[in-house]
Amino acid sequence: xxxxxTNNLSKARTVNLAFTGASGAQYGLRLLxxxxxxxxxxxxxxxxxxxxxxxxETDLKLPGTPPAMQKTLSEYASAEPGQVLVFxxxxxxxxxxxxxxxxxxxxxxxCSTGTLSALATGASNNLIERAGDVALKERRQLILVxxxxxxxxxxxxxxxxxxxxxxxxxxxxPGFYHRPESVQDLVDFIVARILDHLGLPQDLMPRWGExxxxxxxxxxxxxxxxx
Numbered sequence: 001x002x003x004x005x006t007n008n009l010s011k012a013r014t015v016n017l018a019f020t021g022a023s024g025a026q027y028g029l030r031l032l033x034x035x036x037x038x039x040x041x042x043x044x045x046x047x048x049x050x051x052x053x054x055x056x057e058t059d060l061k062l063p064g065t066p067p068a069m070q071k072t073l074s075e076y077a078s079a080e081p082g083q084v085l086v087f088x089x090x091x092x093x094x095x096x097x098x099x100x101x102x103x104x105x106x107x108x109x110x111c112s113t114g115t116l117s118a119l120a121t122g123a124s125n126n127l128i129e130r131a132g133d134v135a136l137k138e139r140r141q142l143i144l145v146x147x148x149x150x151x152x153x154x155x156x157x158x159x160x161x162x163x164x165x166x167x168x169x170x171x172x173x174p175g176f177y178h179r180p181e182s183v184q185d186l187v188d189f190i191v192a193r194i195l196d197h198l199g200l201p202q203d204l205m206p207r208w209g210e211x212x213x214x215x216x217x218x219x220x221x222x223x224x225x226x227x
Contacts, residue, residue, distance in 0.1 A: 019050035038200045040083075046086065066088045088127065105141035116159060135167075136165050142167040143170055145171070146169065
């Protein structure tokens with residue numbers, strides 16, 4: 001790695017990204033690509049169940065060890081050396097494991113209902129659960145992307161509890177008003193919403209009302225005068 005690349009990474013924004021065992025691995029993998037493209041450093045955590053889901057839903061096969069997984073995900077996302085870091089399930093000395101570590105948002109995408117339950121009850125049995133616990137206690141940004149249907153009363157209670165704690169619950173329920181033409185368009189809808197919440201630029205889909213604003217500006221027209 002060159003000195004300039006090292007300096008750029010040291011200044012980059014860090015995002016913690018966790019994959020758990022819910023269906024919807026494509027959302028997390030696409031988010032990883034977009035975070036890397038935005039110049040972020042990404043701390044990645046992958047549960048055992050997530051490895052199985054990724055292998056089932058995509059052509060990507062993740063190896064078993066963090067270093068090998070880091071190489072595979074870095075190549076997948078076209079990351080610079082050191083831009084994607086993968087931490088093991090019990091790596092208690094990793095930055096996401098402590099409130100005294102680097103202040104960074106955590107996105108769990110996809111988020112299993114088991115992970116929802118663990119976070120809602122304060123369990124910290126693995127690094128993903130500990131990272132979520134840290135995000136909550138430190139009042140850091142926590143975005144959870146569940147993909148389940150239907151939701152049970154327990155699921156809904158856990159989501160309400162976590163919302164009251166400050167987490168953002170963003171179900172993987174894409175809209176259709178942008179007239180998607182492919183599965184990728186549906187995936188991009190959710191990823192774009194996550195990027196918006198993280199305050200990162202995205203051109204995956206136009207934001208609501210942008211076309212109207214552009215038209216008004218082009219016509220030099222006032223808002224509401226002819227609506």
